[in-house]
Amino acid sequence: MIARPLRTLSSLVAVLLATACTNSFEIPIETPIRPKLDVAAFQRVLVAGFIAGGTEDVDGNLETTRLLRSQLRTKSQLRVIDSDVLPLVDVASEGRDSGGAATTPPPIKEEKDLEAYEHVFANVEYWKKIGEEYQQPLIVTGTVMFTPLQRNSIVQREQEVYDSFGRRRVVPVRTYMERKGFSLDGRFIFIDGRSGATLHSESFGEQILYNANQTTPALSSYFELMDRLIPTFLSTLSSQKIKGTRILLQ
Amino acid sequence: MRTAAVPLVLFLLTLVSVPLQADARSDAKKQVEFGIAVAQRGLWREAIYRWERAAQIDPSYAPAHNNLAIAYEHEGDLAKARAAYERALELEPGNALIKQNYELFREINDRTTAKNTQ
Numbered sequence: 001m002i003a004r005p006l007r008t009l010s011s012l013v014a015v016l017l018a019t020a021c022t023n024s025f026e027i028p029i030e031t032p033i034r035p036k037l038d039v040a041a042f043q044r045v046l047v048a049g050f051i052a053g054g055t056e057d058v059d060g061n062l063e064t065t066r067l068l069r070s071q072l073r074t075k076s077q078l079r080v081i082d083s084d085v086l087p088l089v090d091v092a093s094e095g096r097d098s099g100g101a102a103t104t105p106p107p108i109k110e111e112k113d114l115e116a117y118e119h120v121f122a123n124v125e126y127w128k129k130i131g132e133e134y135q136q137p138l139i140v141t142g143t144v145m146f147t148p149l150q151r152n153s154i155v156q157r158e159q160e161v162y163d164s165f166g167r168r169r170v171v172p173v174r175t176y177m178e179r180k181g182f183s184l185d186g187r188f189i190f191i192d193g194r195s196g197a198t199l200h201s202e203s204f205g206e207q208i209l210y211n212a213n214q215t216t217p218a219l220s221s222y223f224e225l226m227d228r229l230i231p232t233f234l235s236t237l238s239s240q241k242i243k244g245t246r247i248l249l250q
Numbered sequence: 251m252r253t254a255a256v257p258l259v260l261f262l263l264t265l266v267s268v269p270l271q272a273d274a275r276s277d278a279k280k281q282v283e284f285g286i287a288v289a290q291r292g293l294w295r296e297a298i299y300r301w302e303r304a305a306q307i308d309p310s311y312a313p314a315h316n317n318l319a320i321a322y323e324h325e326g327d328l329a330k331a332r333a334a335y336e337r338a339l340e341l342e343p344g345n346a347l348i349k350q351n352y353e354l355f356r357e358i359n360d361r362t363t364a365k366n367t368q
Contacts, residue, residue, distance in 0.1 A: 024347055025286055025290065027289060027290065027320070029320060029323060029324040030324065031323050031324065031326060031328075031358055032325075032326035033326070033358070034326065242358050244354055244358070246320040246323070246351045246354065246355075247316075247347045247350065247351055248286050248289065248313075248316070248317050248320060249282075249312070249313035249316050249317060249345075249347060249348070250279070250282055250283055250286060250313055
């Protein structure tokens, strides 16, 4: 635990020493990152909907669709199509139960429950039909699993101690702690609205843990986790600029 | 007689080549300095030209490669930036500033290349 701060400190000292010996100049740079997907052929994007599961406190399909649409509206060149969110779980169930009586799809509680629905993403005819309906846009869909987490582990925290002279010190203490939070896992799938074929897919996974006595609403945890994923999602479709500083040497 | 002349010739050659190397380094330094001045004014293309010249004049001058790497990074040419950083580190493996620049570059580069593409 102490190794990391020590490493940081020693590298800082090394940098300071090197700076003292060399003529160096800090300079701000902006690194442009090209999008992973060439979307030049599309003018419009349809965030169709997601197969979502996990906790019932957050509607993963609705919230993810809403959030991605609003992000794309402000941070991409593509025109975002406003439409009803597709109930993909129902669509996938219909495809599977064709000919039989309509049944309520089983709830998606774990990641393995998603497997029963994932065939919908490979249904080229279905996506082509959706594409025709919305003038052949780029279609964004995928899976979202937002599940509660509970983890008991040893964590390091700081504790105040007083010595025999009454002097206060803060020391790191390792304690066994019950922590809870959420995990957000899934896949973004990008489909060509002209052919119905998948162009690109990208998996994601993020976790957040809090002290067990801390009450954090599921929805705010969901947004916190999505905040971490948004830059990766956007970098698939549009170019980004990452700001930073570097050291020029003489 | 002829054998005795060989060390003398080698000595003379060394004497001649040392100032030549020093000249190359000082020319490269001038190009690097100019490159820094223009980069600080946002003229990155001109800076690249200057640092490329410096690297040509004195290929063993690590700051030229380090600065080129930064400029390529700024231009979004990540493959060239990586190659230039690696060359700079090859020349000066212990240089903490080059290492720091390279670490920051790798953070961005890994983020953009780490993807699960179908």
